[in-house]
Amino acid sequence: MGNLSRRSFLKMGAIGAGAGASLAFANTKVSKEESMIDPNEGVKRVKTICSICSAGCGIIAEVKDGVWIRQDVAQDHPISAGSHCCKGVDQIDLVKSKMRLKYPLKREGGQWKRISYEQAINEISEKMLKMREKYGPDSMMFLGSAKMNSQQAYYWRKFAAFYGTNNIDHVARI
Numbered sequence: 001m002g003n004l005s006r007r008s009f010l011k012m013g014a015i016g017a018g019a020g021a022s023l024a025f026a027n028t029k030v031s032k033e034e035s036m037i038d039p040n041e042g043v044k045r046v047k048t049i050c051s052i053c054s055a056g057c058g059i060i061a062e063v064k065d066g067v068w069i070r071q072d073v074a075q076d077h078p079i080s081a082g083s084h085c086c087k088g089v090d091q092i093d094l095v096k097s098k099m100r101l102k103y104p105l106k107r108e109g110g111q112w113k114r115i116s117y118e119q120a121i122n123e124i125s126e127k128m129l130k131m132r133e134k135y136g137p138d139s140m141m142f143l144g145s146a147k148m149n150s151q152q153a154y155y156w157r158k159f160a161a162f163y164g165t166n167n168i169d170h171v172a173r174i
């Protein structure tokens with residue numbers, strides 16, 4: 001490589017690649033038809049609400065061919081009046097996430113297996129009753145959710161009381 005160090009050689013390569021990419025971009029011709037494509041064509045604006053917490057801020061879901069493709073704020077929403085918190089602004093990704101839990105799963109032999117809601121409720125309630133019998137009702141802690149509204153929080157409180165404990169936290173912090 002003569003006087004040229006390996007480092008300088010790599011730098012030159014990077015500059016060359018960058019210049020090539022810029023040139024290629026500049027040379028891209030956009031046809032008149034392409035430049036006139038309306039990104040909103042066939043897009044329905046559907047009013048909905050953010051489901052992350054019970055504040056229920058307004059969201060406009062932009063839907064094309066049955067797929068939620070973009071999210072906008074709902075300026076005319078009576079509560080949020082066109083704003084979101086940092087969680088709600090990403091509601092679209094939450095809905096489309098591959099990690100989203102859509103049905104009950106049970107881990108068996110190291111594998112997650114889909115089960116019915118009925119089976120999940122039966123198994124969990126059986127375990128809760130066994131725990132109460134063996135360790136007493138204060139062995140259980142009931143955690144609510146910011147998703148819960150006042151009425152749901154009321155039911156949750158009652159549920160803990162019927163179980164026999166005051167170990168309960170609503171979780172909402174707003």
Ligand code: SF4
Nearest residue numbers: 050053056057085088
């Ligand atoms: S998570 Fe944020 S955007 Fe969603 S409803 Fe609650 S406050 Fe509104």
